[in-house]
Amino acid sequence: MPQALVDIVRRYTDTHPGENPWMTAIDGVGILRSDLPRNAAPLLFQPCLCVVAQGSKLSTFGNRRYEYGAGQALVVSVEMPAFSRVAAASPEEPFLGVVIGLDPKLMTEVMETVPTSVHVSAHVPRGVFVTDYDGPLADCVVRLLRLLDTPDAIPFVAPLVLREIAYWLLTGPHAADVAKVALADSRTHRVLSAVQALRVHFAEAIRIDELAAIAQLSPSAFHRQFKALTSLTPVQFQKQLRLHEARLLLATGTVNAETAAWRVGYESASQFSREYARLFGAPPRRDIAALRDTLPG
Template sequence: MLKTEQNMGLLAEVTMRHTPGDGVHETAIPGLGLIRQSQPTEPLQILHHPAVCIIAQGEKEVALADLRYCYNPAKYLVVSVDLPLSGQVTKASPELPYLCVRIDLDAAMLASVLTEKGASAIAKGSVERGLFISDMSSDLAGAAIRLVRLLDEPEHIPFLAPLLLREIYYRLLAGEQSGAVRHIATAGSKIHQIGRAIAWIKEHYAQPFSIEVVANEARMSPSAFHHYFREVTAMSPLQYQKQVRLQEARRLMVGGAFDAAAAGYEVGYESPSQFTREYRRLFGAPPVRDVTRLRAQGLDLQTA
């Protein structure tokens, strides 16, 4: 435990060095992002892509539908499919800012590591939630430190970054949540089937759809699909579509190219009043007020 705490302190130091200010800092290492916040934030809804998130300093609360997860340097978070999440930094200050290392998951590389490791197969029909939190280990923290430190020697990134990413994946597969990680890497798993359906919904979110059509994308019966989709995402397919629609409308308005009526129509709402009502229910304020606040505060809709 002491070694893990020491490693997290080192990870905070190197992360601080490469985050000159608040916000999301994409790096020269593909798929590696560093996040810094100098004060607690309000809840911010985003569509979170598959990734491993390691908090080096501070604390955060993440909500998936009605489920809440709190994590800090003693824990790490894994998101295995695209999920509509609400995230809130709960512990941060200018002296000790929130610092997070986000590593996007490469399913092909993870599957390659799984094959070489020779891990046992997952149980047929089993399914895991698309988000989980696990205890941090000194080995995983050490691999994360070495990966971020590569930013100090960019000439070595093309050669060493893939090796360090493979080590991180290996540590995930060897950790206490190895079963959940194997679901991500295993072709034909329920996570993969639901992932296909999610990709279809994201592509066609502005259009009405039937459960039968999306279930066919997942290669499942409608009843099985509805059950497994809720197990993975904690919401129904239609609730998922609604969140994707509203988050995309928010992004369009924050970008400045669309007003509320145009954004609502663009994402599939024919009724402006219904759009405003559902937007307020999800984000806590009507579109104009919410977007004005986001612009004034300079909030990043991609914050992890």
């Protein structure tokens, strides 16, 4: 893991006022820092590359746990709910990380132009995995962050570096898993289409037969492959999406818990409150009050 990345991230967080995460001038690129270990927090991951420069994190997707430290990265290839926490950090050696959004369209474009074919196995890949990053991939991350010192160059150079990152992911040790998600005609893509349909219609009653039809699979095969990809069953996935969306609604301060529950598809406010507290650790009103206390003034 290049010391240069540690130096860049630490200098950036030392010199830029703000709160964790720092969203940078490069679209889709954020910087993370924590001087202490943190409790697990619920997140809704978008497709991204989560690089650790120093310290370590622990993320849980369904029943799968992924711990990744300096020199490693978590790759998330499909939108998924999860719990994530900083596992190792101290004031002397804070946790330092970089999150780089992965544009599915860009990944597909690069996949179609890779000169050597990537062997794609028949299995459905997991939508998340941990990989070492070194060599050209680590160099890309360093060069991307160095652009923050020359903001005028960002619109011209950053897209090229992001394309290069996509290239190294698609030709690296996990190329087959990344490629399965990028290939438009793959079975995985059909499962992803069903995931997206569930994402769009999360407030409606779930119909496994309809989702299976989108994926062109039998209901049992769809259920199995959906869980292989997302680490959750379709019902679990929908429930967590609903609760994350409700939390966003409540955070705006424009609706109460009962209205938020109804908007995301719950018929019972009491059931909503129980499941909300189970996921976020406190009932809606108390959770939102605590969340607002953590926001900058």
